[in-house]
Amino acid sequence: MENDDRLRVEDVSVIIVNYNGDKVIAQAVQSVLALHPRPLECIVVDNGSTDQSLNILHQFSDPLLRLISLNDNRGVAGGRNTGVAMARGRILAFLDSDGEATESWLAKAVEVLVEHPQAGAVAPLVLMNQGKIINGAGSFLDATGHGRDRLWGESLSQYESTLLTWRGQPVDYPMGCGMIIRREGLEAIWPLDETMPKWHDDTEIGIRIRQLGYRVIFEPLSRVLHHPGHSDPKDRRQRQHMAETARLLLVWKYYPLTTAMAVTLHYSFFALTASRYHMSYAKDLWKTWAKLWGERKKIWAIRQQWRNKDNMVGKSFLP
Numbered sequence: 001m002e003n004d005d006r007l008r009v010e011d012v013s014v015i016i017v018n019y020n021g022d023k024v025i026a027q028a029v030q031s032v033l034a035l036h037p038r039p040l041e042c043i044v045v046d047n048g049s050t051d052q053s054l055n056i057l058h059q060f061s062d063p064l065l066r067l068i069s070l071n072d073n074r075g076v077a078g079g080r081n082t083g084v085a086m087a088r089g090r091i092l093a094f095l096d097s098d099g100e101a102t103e104s105w106l107a108k109a110v111e112v113l114v115e116h117p118q119a120g121a122v123a124p125l126v127l128m129n130q131g132k133i134i135n136g137a138g139s140f141l142d143a144t145g146h147g148r149d150r151l152w153g154e155s156l157s158q159y160e161s162t163l164l165t166w167r168g169q170p171v172d173y174p175m176g177c178g179m180i181i182r183r184e185g186l187e188a189i190w191p192l193d194e195t196m197p198k199w200h201d202d203t204e205i206g207i208r209i210r211q212l213g214y215r216v217i218f219e220p221l222s223r224v225l226h227h228p229g230h231s232d233p234k235d236r237r238q239r240q241h242m243a244e245t246a247r248l249l250l251v252w253k254y255y256p257l258t259t260a261m262a263v264t265l266h267y268s269f270f271a272l273t274a275s276r277y278h279m280s281y282a283k284d285l286w287k288t289w290a291k292l293w294g295e296r297k298k299i300w301a302i303r304q305q306w307r308n309k310d311n312m313v314g315k316s317f318l319p
Contacts, residue, residue: 173206
């Protein structure tokens with residue numbers, strides 16, 4: 001009898017990164033443990049939580065669960081790097097601590113990887129509000145590094161039939177909550193840049209996958225639930241500053257230098273103009289400039305590492 005080497009759900013390592021998620025982490029873990037068929041393992045990387053997260057996680061006795069407790073907060077990218085380094089699976093699946101797996105999540109995604117050898121990753125349909133509202137139906141990048149989650153905030157019932165027509169189509173990157181990534185052939189993706197703020201690590205993954213010659217495929221029948229907000233900064237200005245800093249780091253690493261300079265000048269002009277009304281914009285601008293300057297060697301090293309790859313930046317699948 002020939003050895004059947006096809007990918008299966010049992011080849012999946014699910015990785016959950018948690019930081020102070022004691023209100024949501026139990027639901028995320030339980031949703032993975034309840035899947036049938038079950039994945040190979042569920043790895044929870046705790047980023048030095050100071051709440052009751054570890055006490056909650058220690059209450060689980062399922063052998064499928066592997067807990068990695070870090071002494072400090074390495075951020076989303078750092079947590080994912082840690083999980084990937086420990087994972088044994090041929091497929092890597094990522095669930096946010098405020099996410100929830102559905103029965104179709106892994107099964108339908110693995111089918112895509114089996115049927116499409118050039119699929120480096122699967123972007124599932126991410127839903128919120130008890131599955132009634134779309135969080136993202138595939139994600140896209142524009143020419144200045146802004147990401148867009150397709151159909152964000154729209155009613156699922158209104159677009160259910162439309163979503164099926166997009167099945168199998170390529171997108172620019174998978175949303176971090178729910179993304180499923182083939183391991184073989186994509187080893188160069190890792191490690192992610194841990195200097196990135198909270199956002200854009202999934203964008204970086206999408207760019208690297210595409211530059212390695214693979215595609216990110218949207219599969220609307222693979223679904224996860226997302227209950228966003230618990231780990232985001234409460235202050236709107238802080239969220240905006242972190243997102244813009246992450247975007248600028250992204251464009252300096254992967255976009256043409258002329259684009260990176262133009263984007264930086266545009267952001268700087270906006271911040272300086274806005275500082276006439278609130279000085280926090282000027283302070284944030286200085287922090288961003290300091291971040292870019294402080295990370296210049298790493299930025300250049302990443303540019304050098306990826307410059308000879310098939311450059312997909314600027315060739316968005318944005319509809």
